[in-house]
Every structure is written in C-alpha cells, then in structure tokens.
Amino acid sequence: MSPSAVLRPARVLLAVCLSTAAVLAQTAAAEPAAIVELQATAQTEVSPDLAVMTLAVERSGSDAAALTAQVSQALQAALQRARAVGAVQAASGGFSTQPQWKTVDGKPQRDGWIVRATLLLKSRDVDALGRLAAQLAQQGLLIESSAFEVSADLREREETALIQTAIARFQDKAATAARALGEAHATLRTLQIGAVQESAPPPRPLMLRAAGALQAEPAPAVPLASAPVTLQLTVQGSVQLNP
Secondary structure (H helix, E strand, C coil), rough: HHHHHHHHHHHHHHHHHHHHHHHHHHHEEEEEEEEEEECCCEEEEEECCCCEEEEEEEEEEECCHHHHHHHHHHHHHHHHHHHHCEEEEEEEEEEEECCCCEHHHEEEEEEEEEEEEEEEEECCCCCHHHHHHHHHHHHHCCEEEEECCCHHHHHHHHHHHHHHHHHHHHHHHHHHHHHCCCCCEEEEEEEEECCCEEECCCCCEEEECCCCCCCCCCCCCCCCCCCEEEEEEEEEEEEEECC
C-alpha cells in the first residue's frame, strides 16, 4: 500500500475533527454569558374621579305580574329623572323575581313574590349625584351602596407614566445584575408589560330609604367622599449579560 493511501484516512479524520471543533467553538461563542430573568413594579396613588351609586326598586305581594309592572314603571320613572341630569350617566341593572316564603306547621310555603330591579348611576359631579340620589330616595328607591372609580381617561394617563417608571426600574435592575456578575452590558431579550391593577376599597353600603314618598321639602344630598386608590403595573422579562 502506498504512503498516500495510508495517510488519506488520517487526513479525513483530522478534517472532521477540525470541522467539529470549529462548530463547537462557534456554538460556544454564540451562547450568552448569562441570561437573567427580572421583574419590576411601579405604583401610584390617585383620587378616583367617577362617583358610582347603586339604587333599587323593590315590591312584594301575591301577584307577580302586577309587581313586575309596578317595578318596571318605577324604574322607568327613575331613569327618566336621572337622565334629565346632564352630569349623570344612568343605566338599569339587574331585574329579578323571587318567591317569598313562610313556615306553616314546620313546612315552608310560598307566601308571594319579591320583584326587584336596580339602577346604576355614575357621575364626575359628586354633588349632582348626591342630590339626585336623595331625590330618588324620596320616590321610594333604596340606596344600596356608593363607590368611586378611576375613569378610563385618567387610568390611561396614569398607565403611561407607570410603564415608563416600571421599565426604568427594570433597566436599573439589569445594570445592577450585570455589575454584580462582573459583566459590562445587559441586552434586552424579552419584555412583557402587565395590565394596570387597582387596589380600591369595596363599595360602601348605605341602605337608605326615605320615610315616605315625595315630600314637600327638598331632600338633602347624600354625602359622598372618595378615598385614594393604588394603581400598580408590573413588567417582566429577560436580559443577556455580556462582557
């Protein structure tokens, strides 16, 4: 066998080894020094700018159809009065018919029906809403609860600021992680921006009803006062640390 024939397999093996080493070197070079998962949160306190009240119409008796007609009429009258106040948004809520029970000889028996409907009122004008609620209470409506909400436009303005703050804190954390691990740079790989979360007190129950129907004297406004709520936004993602 000639010397060239003996050397040919060795040359092929050497070429394969060199090719494999080159691929491994490229792969190692492509791998980042470190991938770090990070999370940052920003929050702010705001004063809700939208007052919300829930009122109800309720009738009880033996004739469900008649009760439904009475509740519908009272609700429609309340809606018309509320919509006449330009600063107030009014909408009907739930409408329900439930049996009323009594106990006879230890056994439950149906004793009529309870028909109930709710009215939802919203306004940026707290005083106007309070006056309207008092007037509707004089008409026999039950004032169930009051609350305050952050309006859509206020939430959007605050969301913009929260995103900027949260991303700045994310970048600060990335730079801190790079320094702590002895790297010079942190390159963003992924980032998810969460939705604004709101921490607010629950609706305040009022349960107010006027003693009678319409009275001669004007009703005093229902007092309404807001409490600050906290808006919070979180961003999370990963960064690549490089020398």
